Amino acid sequence: GAWVEGNIEIRCRMRVEIVGLTISGDVNACASEAPLSGTPPGGPAGALTLRSNTIFGMVRVWSVLAESYELEMTDTTISGGAKGGVFIDLPFGIGAFDFRYLLKNNRILSSQGDGLRLVLTPKASAKLEGNEIMGNAGHGLVLEFQGDQAAPVELTGNVISGNGSCGIAVNERALQIGAQLKGQANPIWDLLCPDPNSSEQAAKLFPQA
Numbered sequence: 001g002a003w004v005e006g007n008i009e010i011r012c013r014m015r016v017e018i019v020g021l022t023i024s025g026d027v028n029a030c031a032s033e034a035p036l037s038g039t040p041p042g043g044p045a046g047a048l049t050l051r052s053n054t055i056f057g058m059v060r061v062w063s064v065l066a067e068s069y070e071l072e073m074t075d076t077t078i079s080g081g082a083k084g085g086v087f088i089d090l091p092f093g094i095g096a097f098d099f100r101y102l103l104k105n106n107r108i109l110s111s112q113g114d115g116l117r118l119v120l121t122p123k124a125s126a127k128l129e130g131n132e133i134m135g136n137a138g139h140g141l142v143l144e145f146q147g148d149q150a151a152p153v154e155l156t157g158n159v160i161s162g163n164g165s166c167g168i169a170v171n172e173r174a175l176q177i178g179a180q181l182k183g184q185a186n187p188i189w190d191l192l193c194p195d196p197n198s199s200e201q202a203a204k205l206f207p208q209a
Contacts, residue, residue, distance in 0.1 A: 002020075002021055002022070003021075003022045003024070004021055004022065004023045004024065004025070005024050005025065006024070006025045007025040007026045007027070007028060007057070008023060008025065008026070008027045008028070009028050010027070010028065010029040010030060010046075010048065011030055012030040012031070012032045012033065012045065012046065013030075013032075013033065013045060013046045014029075014030075014046045015046050015047045016029070016046070016047070016048055016049070017049040017051070018048075018049070018050050018051070018053055019049075019050075019051045019052055019053070020051070020052045020053065021053050021054075022053070022054045022055075022056075023053060023054070023055045023056065023057065024056045024057070025056070025057045026055075026057040026058050026059070026060060026081055027048075027050070027055060027057070027058075027059045027060070028060050028062070029046070029048045029059075029060070029061045029062070029071075030046070030062060030063070031045045031046060031061050031062065031063040031066040031069040031090075031099075032045060032062075032063050032065050032066050033045050033065055033066055033067065045063070045066035045067065045068055045069045046069060047069060047070035047071070047072070048061065048069075048070070048071050048072070049070075049072045049073075050072070050073045050074070050076045051072075051073075051074045051075060051076065052074070052075045052076065053076045053077070054076070054077045055076065055077065055078045055079065056079050057078075057079070057080070057081045058078065058080055058081030058083060058084060058085055058086065058087055058110075059073075059078060059085070059086045059087070060083065060086075060087045060088075060089055061087075061088050061089065061090075062089040062090070063089075063090045066099075067098055068098040068099070068100075069098075069099050069100070070099075070100045070101075070102075071088075071099070071100070071101050071102070071103075072101075072102045072103075073086075073102070073103045073104070073106050074103075074104045074105060074106065075104075075105050075106065076106045076107075077106070077107040077109075078106070078107070078108045078109065079109050079111060080108075080109055080110035080111040080112065080113065080115070080136070081111065081112075081113075083112075083113050083114075084110045084112070084113030084114040084115060084116070084117060084135065084138055085108040085109060085110040085113075085114070085115045085116055085133070085134075085135075086103075086108055086115070086116045086117065087113075087114070087117050088117055088118050088119045090119045098121075098123040098124065099119070099120075099121065099123075099124040099125075100124065100125050100126075101118055101124070101125070101126040101127070101128075102126075102127050103116075103126075103127070103128045103129070103131055104127075104128075104129045104130055104131070105129070105130045105131065106131045106132070107131070107132045108131060108132070108133045108134070109132075109134050109136070110134065110135045110136045110137075110138055111136055112136060112137055112138070113135065113136070113137065113138040114135045114138040114139045114140070114141075114142045114165075114169075115133040115134050115135040115136075115138070115139070115140045115141060115160075115162075116131075116133050116140070116141050116142070117141075117142040117144065118141075118142070118143055118144065119144045119146065120143060120144060120145045120146065120150075120151040120153065121146045121147050121151065122146070122147040122148065122149035122150070122151060123151070124151040125151055125152050125153075126143075126151065126152070126153045126154070127153075127154045128141075128153075128154070128155050128156070128158050128183075129154075129155075129156045129157055129158070130156070130157045130158065131158045131159075132158070132159045133158060133159070133160045133161070134160075134161045134162070134163065135161070135162045135163060135165055136163045136164070137163070137164055137165065138162065138164075138165050139162045139165045139166045139167070139168070139169040140160040140161050140162040140165075140166070140167045140168060140188075140189075140190070141158075141160050141167065141168045141169070142168075142169045142170075143168070143169070143170045143171070143174065143179075143181075144170075144171050144173075145170065145171060145173045145174040145177060145179050146173065147177070148177060149177060150174070150177050150178060150179035150180065151179075152182065153179070153181050153182065154181075154182040154183045155181055155182070155183035155186045156183045156184060156185065156186070157184075157185050157186065158186045159186075159187055159189075160186060160187070160188050160189070161188070161189035161190065162189075162190045165190070166190045167188035167189055167190035168188055168190075170205065174205060175205075179205050180205055181205040
């Protein structure tokens, strides 16, 4: 129940658990194998676990070079920041390989930008269960597929909406590589979506009944 004022900066290769805090600021985690100071790479890039927190800001995971990283969030409320609620900030097609995302029973709300943006390389995986995800002046959930093979993504019991944008947005690469979304019972609200093709494309990725 402690209150933290200001941003939390997590260094490269650290495995950090943040439990039961109220944070007035952002959580920035480095997923790179080596710090920018030039320390030789070695060991896992790290992991970030958030459980039962309230964050008045955004969660950002950034990487220059990382072969593996885990982001696990449970029972956490995020009210977003300048780039959105949860922002995976990885260079496109460079250096991010085995990323695992597990998000369960979270409320991810964006004050500006996308609610949740995930980068999905061929070795990545994502499981989202029981989350409320909302974008504001941005999409609710953005799935950015990379590479020539689709990462597995499972969505179960999430409520996803975009205020002025799309509930779910996928990039063109998703259709090119034949990505499929697994899961069920995910109501998607995007009545004000300016580009209906985005959610129509996302709907095509779910197996048809």
